[in-house]
Amino acid sequence: MKSLLLKDLLNIAHNARTMALLLFLFALFFPPREYLFISALLCSMMIVTTFAFDDACHWPRFALTMPVDKRDIVRGKFAALLLFCTAGTGLGLVIGALSGLAFRRLAPSELPELLFLALPAWGLALLLGNLAIPLVFRFGSERGRLLLILSFLVPAGLFLGAYRLLALLGVEWSEQVVLALLGGLSLLALLFGLLMEQVSVRVFSRREV
Amino acid sequence: MEAILQVEHLTKRYPGFALEDVSFSLPKGTVLGLIGENGAGKSTTLCALLGLIGRESGEVRFEGQALDGNKRLKEGIGVVLDGVNFYETLTPAQVGRICRAAYRSWQEETYRQYLHRFALTPNKEIKALSLFLRVKLQIAAALSHAPRLLILDEATSGLDPVMRDEILEVFWDFVQDEEHSILLSSHISTDLERIADNILFLHKGRVRFCKPKDELLEKYGVLRCGEADFARIDKADVLAWRREDYQWSVLVPDREAARRKYRPAVLDPATLDDILLLYVKGDQDR
Numbered sequence: 001m002k003s004l005l006l007k008d009l010l011n012i013a014h015n016a017r018t019m020a021l022l023l024f025l026f027a028l029f030f031p032p033r034e035y036l037f038i039s040a041l042l043c044s045m046m047i048v049t050t051f052a053f054d055d056a057c058h059w060p061r062f063a064l065t066m067p068v069d070k071r072d073i074v075r076g077k078f079a080a081l082l083l084f085c086t087a088g089t090g091l092g093l094v095i096g097a098l099s100g101l102a103f104r105r106l107a108p109s110e111l112p113e114l115l116f117l118a119l120p121a122w123g124l125a126l127l128l129g130n131l132a133i134p135l136v137f138r139f140g141s142e143r144g145r146l147l148l149i150l151s152f153l154v155p156a157g158l159f160l161g162a163y164r165l166l167a168l169l170g171v172e173w174s175e176q177v178v179l180a181l182l183g184g185l186s187l188l189a190l191l192f193g194l195l196m197e198q199v200s201v202r203v204f205s206r207r208e209v
Numbered sequence: 210m211e212a213i214l215q216v217e218h219l220t221k222r223y224p225g226f227a228l229e230d231v232s233f234s235l236p237k238g239t240v241l242g243l244i245g246e247n248g249a250g251k252s253t254t255l256c257a258l259l260g261l262i263g264r265e266s267g268e269v270r271f272e273g274q275a276l277d278g279n280k281r282l283k284e285g286i287g288v289v290l291d292g293v294n295f296y297e298t299l300t301p302a303q304v305g306r307i308c309r310a311a312y313r314s315w316q317e318e319t320y321r322q323y324l325h326r327f328a329l330t331p332n333k334e335i336k337a338l339s340l341f342l343r344v345k346l347q348i349a350a351a352l353s354h355a356p357r358l359l360i361l362d363e364a365t366s367g368l369d370p371v372m373r374d375e376i377l378e379v380f381w382d383f384v385q386d387e388e389h390s391i392l393l394s395s396h397i398s399t400d401l402e403r404i405a406d407n408i409l410f411l412h413k414g415r416v417r418f419c420k421p422k423d424e425l426l427e428k429y430g431v432l433r434c435g436e437a438d439f440a441r442i443d444k445a446d447v448l449a450w451r452r453e454d455y456q457w458s459v460l461v462p463d464r465e466a467a468r469r470k471y472r473p474a475v476l477d478p479a480t481l482d483d484i485l486l487l488y489v490k491g492d493q494d495r
Contacts, residue, residue, distance in 0.1 A: 010303045061294070
């Protein structure tokens with residue numbers, strides 16, 4: 001699995017300059033809190049790009065001639081996703097904080113809050129990436145990307161609808177509940193990742209490379 | 210001779226095509242060439258035996274052990290598929306790092322020597338390499354983890370004769386070790402005539418024969434005759450025949466016997482292309 005992870009990192013490193021430029025530009029325009037989420041999500045979506053690279057050179061077919069099996073290939077993708085999400089959140093936190101302080105969009109006293117928000121940003125990015133991997137294994141990188149947007153928008157829309165409905169019914173969201181939900185998102189993302197790994201193994205084991 | 214690879218009853222069915230009951234054995238120290246028309250099942254055979262595609266039935270044993278589900282056994286098998294399988298922005302040096310992480314038996318010094326021998330610049334991106342150099346990179350990677358078996362699927366297709374000659378020399382060097390073997394599929398029959406010890410002929414997903422190359426080239430012949438002479442030929446003496454513009458071409462398994470029996474018919478030694486063409490395009494009695 002180490003070789004698979006290394007291959008993804010070396011492949012994606014070629015895009016690092018473009019991604020760095022994008023993150024730098026976004027830091028000029030977005031406030032630190034939003035920027036943190038954008039950075040984490042952008043980096044998590046690099047996992048779909050790694051699939052596109054693999055498809056371009058028929059990598060999975062060759063990889064299976066090496067001492068790896070389909071389960072290793074799936075695990076390699078989830079490991080890469082964890083790294084991308086962590087890197088994206090870390091960068092979002094550092095660049096977001098620095099740009100926020102520089103452009104006076106963030107007071108030093110708000111830094112602990114930004115630090116706390118890193119957890120749900122990481123969780124959300126991981127959740128989305130976890131959803132992306134089985135979709136791309138099943139439908140390929142191009143169709144998978146489109147389906148991913150849909151499959152992210154639908155639950156997000158349902159969640160927002162439920163939130164508004166509860167608000168209309170007079171249900172108040174206390175700060176504690178919101179904090180617990182945000183914090184729980186990361187745990188949920190990790191559990192969801194374990195489930196999606198199993199799903200991906202099943203999907204990929206049925207697919208011919 | 211002890212077999213390094215044994216394939217038994219390999220069967221894989223697709224809508225409109227089936228690889229049926231393919232069995233063969235590859236002895237140590239030998240080269241087995243797979244020939245057959247496009248779509249005969251050469252790549253399907255290689256993919257099925259390597260476990261890249263599922264199969265309905267069949268067993269593959271490498272050095273006496275079942276290959277399925279035994280990923281560590283793949284350490285001993287070097288594979289070169291058609292085209293380069295590393296993304297174009299990687300460099301040979303990075304390919305080496307990836308392979309080193311994959312194979313316990315990776316030999317960095319051997320890989321470096323192959324890069325040098327093949328004139329591959331370690332830090333040049335794959336997209337900047339010619340087709341020839343890309344093939345060489347795949348071969349360097351396949352040979353640098355101490356494989357005992359090399360499996361090549363149309364590895365030299367698209368290369369000119371001079372380039373192919375250089376690649377064949379590498380394969381020739383590899384197989385000088387009596388523990389090493391090569392299984393290669395190629396539609397370039399002259400390459401197989403140079404390097405293969407045995408030829409396995411696939412036609413429409415079935416094995417038509419698996420014979421020593423020397424037997425095919427030294428004993429098989431193509432008898433060329435007119436309509437009247439063709440009518441006199443005992444079909445039990447021939448393998449396949451085909452009517453061409455002004456003559457009949459008849460494939461015989463023993464050209465000296467045919468020469469004596471059907472004097473003064475013209476008898477030429479059969480090339481692998483002749484055999485392939487007559488089996489695929491011609492008619493057979495059985």
